[in-house]
Amino acid sequence: MSCVPSIHTKNLTKAYGSTQAVRGLNLAIKPNQITAFLGVNGAGKTTTIKMLLGMIRPSDGDASLLGTSIRDAKESVRMRRNIAYVSESKQLYDYMTVGQILRFTRPFYSDWDTSLEKELLDTFELPVDRRIKTLSKGMRTKTALLLAFARRPKLLVLDEPSDGLDPIGIEQMLQKLVTLCSEGTTVFFSSHQIAEVERVADNVCMLHRGSLVLDSSMDEVRQSYRQIDVGFSHPIDQSAMLMPGVESIHCSGRQMRITVRENAELVMGRANDLGAVSVESAPVGLREIFLEKAMDSK
Amino acid sequence: MMLWYKAWLETRMRFSIALVLCVAFCSELIISLPRVGSGKVDLVGLHGVHYALVFVWTLGVTLLMMGGLLSEKALGSSSFTLSLPVSRLHLMTARTLVGLIESVALAAAPWIAMLILAGSNGEPRRYLTQAGFHIFFLLAGGSTLLTIALLVSTLIEGEYTAPIASLGIIILLAYTFSGNDFLAYSPISFMTGLRYFNRHTGALAGTVPWLPALAFIAVSICLFVVSVKIIERRDF
Numbered sequence: 001m002s003c004v005p006s007i008h009t010k011n012l013t014k015a016y017g018s019t020q021a022v023r024g025l026n027l028a029i030k031p032n033q034i035t036a037f038l039g040v041n042g043a044g045k046t047t048t049i050k051m052l053l054g055m056i057r058p059s060d061g062d063a064s065l066l067g068t069s070i071r072d073a074k075e076s077v078r079m080r081r082n083i084a085y086v087s088e089s090k091q092l093y094d095y096m097t098v099g100q101i102l103r104f105t106r107p108f109y110s111d112w113d114t115s116l117e118k119e120l121l122d123t124f125e126l127p128v129d130r131r132i133k134t135l136s137k138g139m140r141t142k143t144a145l146l147l148a149f150a151r152r153p154k155l156l157v158l159d160e161p162s163d164g165l166d167p168i169g170i171e172q173m174l175q176k177l178v179t180l181c182s183e184g185t186t187v188f189f190s191s192h193q194i195a196e197v198e199r200v201a202d203n204v205c206m207l208h209r210g211s212l213v214l215d216s217s218m219d220e221v222r223q224s225y226r227q228i229d230v231g232f233s234h235p236i237d238q239s240a241m242l243m244p245g246v247e248s249i250h251c252s253g254r255q256m257r258i259t260v261r262e263n264a265e266l267v268m269g270r271a272n273d274l275g276a277v278s279v280e281s282a283p284v285g286l287r288e289i290f291l292e293k294a295m296d297s298k
Numbered sequence: 299m300m301l302w303y304k305a306w307l308e309t310r311m312r313f314s315i316a317l318v319l320c321v322a323f324c325s326e327l328i329i330s331l332p333r334v335g336s337g338k339v340d341l342v343g344l345h346g347v348h349y350a351l352v353f354v355w356t357l358g359v360t361l362l363m364m365g366g367l368l369s370e371k372a373l374g375s376s377s378f379t380l381s382l383p384v385s386r387l388h389l390m391t392a393r394t395l396v397g398l399i400e401s402v403a404l405a406a407a408p409w410i411a412m413l414i415l416a417g418s419n420g421e422p423r424r425y426l427t428q429a430g431f432h433i434f435f436l437l438a439g440g441s442t443l444l445t446i447a448l449l450v451s452t453l454i455e456g457e458y459t460a461p462i463a464s465l466g467i468i469i470l471l472a473y474t475f476s477g478n479d480f481l482a483y484s485p486i487s488f489m490t491g492l493r494y495f496n497r498h499t500g501a502l503a504g505t506v507p508w509l510p511a512l513a514f515i516a517v518s519i520c521l522f523v524v525s526v527k528i529i530e531r532r533d534f
Contacts, residue, residue: 055377073530077383077384079383081383084381087381091374091375093308093375093378095307095311096307105300108384
């Protein structure tokens with residue numbers, strides 16, 4: 001297995017006037033794994049993805065996809081043969097039918113898998129003779145996913161892929177992502193659906209206001225992140241609990257809720273040293289971490 | 299090749315409507331013209347209808363050249379196009395060449411209809427040569443208008459504002475170059491062939507004006523290059 005990151009960004013930045021949409025992003029997305037890209041609306045996820053695919057020019061920094069710099073326009077075209085992208089809007093050409101857009105897209109990719117195309121047409125129940133204009137949002141999303149999956153990409157970039165899909169469609173899509181990943185495709189997808197991410201992602205990155213606030217494997221998230229509820233018999237200054245690994249502290253009277261990303265035992269020990277009457281530790285879900293990081297900055 | 303297919307599918311409805319309108323408009327004018335001799339239309343009449351063709355052709359070509367990446371951005375499909383392994387130069391070239399071929403058809407088809415309806419007045423070779431001349435003038439001068447429309451479509455993304463702006467520029471161009479001193483530089487005047495029209499023979503005369511034709515084509519190429527540069531630098 002290759003150790004070269006499928007996506008590697010170095011200080012990647014995009015500014016619109018005085019507004020920085022993406023601030024000095026440093027990412028290294030591992031190959032042959034599924035990485036979720038989280039963030040609230042306007043966090044900079046789509047801008048990042050568009051910079052990676054050459055649709056938006058970075059203001060500063062650099063990035064490479066599959067070992068090719070995004071700043072090299074000619075190489076970027078060649079690189080796109082190995083990359084599939086499903087945009088947030090899922091908009092395709094309204095004037096084409098499903099069959100026509102398949103006919104149009106197929107010749108661009110030498111690895112196009114016709115049998116997978118047929119399988120997905122059946123699975124997604126897509127009508128080849130229908131104009132894209134007349135398809136529902138869910139059907140459009142399925143068409144966009146089919147066009148991305150059937151080209152057998154080395155890197156699959158999806159922006160909110162489950163948007164518009166019903167639960168069955170989401171299930172089919174997630175299963176396909178896992179299958180493609182097991183066959184050697186690196187998947188990088190942005191989503192607001194934490195449950196989906198927890199089910200399929202190997203790694204998770206989170207962007208907030210253009211900055212990377214979380215970059216970890218799901219295993220690390222599950223094992224390391226803890227929520228510690230501490231009860232004191234007397235009021236205590238929360239700064240006493242500030243130590244390495246503490247992500248946030250919320251105080252309510254004599255109760256304190258501490259979120260830690262590491263050193264949970266040390267934090268619990270400190271609480272005991274300070275005379276805590278109760279100390280309870282529980283694992284934290286990705287949803288709580290997401291909300292914590294998003295709300296903290298507000 | 300598939301980019302040509304896409305450009306064709308994108309414009310075929312507009313092209314079909316423009317083609318029908320151009321042919322119908324010119325045919326109607328030919329039918330309504332007074333007849334000479336054996337019930338045929340003379341070359342002066344055909345030259346007059348060519349003026350009308352210049353008008354509808356300009357309208358048709360302006361509408362044909364709308365679309366492209368900026369319009370796709372407004373509709374949301376530009377992300378799909380730009381994720382394809384093709385450069386923006388290739389996308390623009392394919393779209394422009396398909397537009398060019400369609401504009402040739404928009405010039406030739408009405409003239410074929412005009413010749414059939416007018417009859418050749420016993421001089422088929424002369425009528426054909428005159429048709430060729432008129433089409434040459436229309437396309438050489440019209441290439442400038444075609445690329446003006448292309449340029450506007452790379453600057454303005456509105457579905458209605460872009461063609462209106464493009465036609466506005468063309469009208470401004472016609473007005474600016476309408477004085478006698480500047481008429482030689484007017485692409486619209488060149489498209490009509492007025493400067494080469496002989497009132498006595500009722501036909502376009504003289505040698506083929508290659509130099510001004512090439513000048514207009516060179517301007518078109520410049521406008522195309524500018525359009526490509528704009529698209530290449532743009533964020534989507």
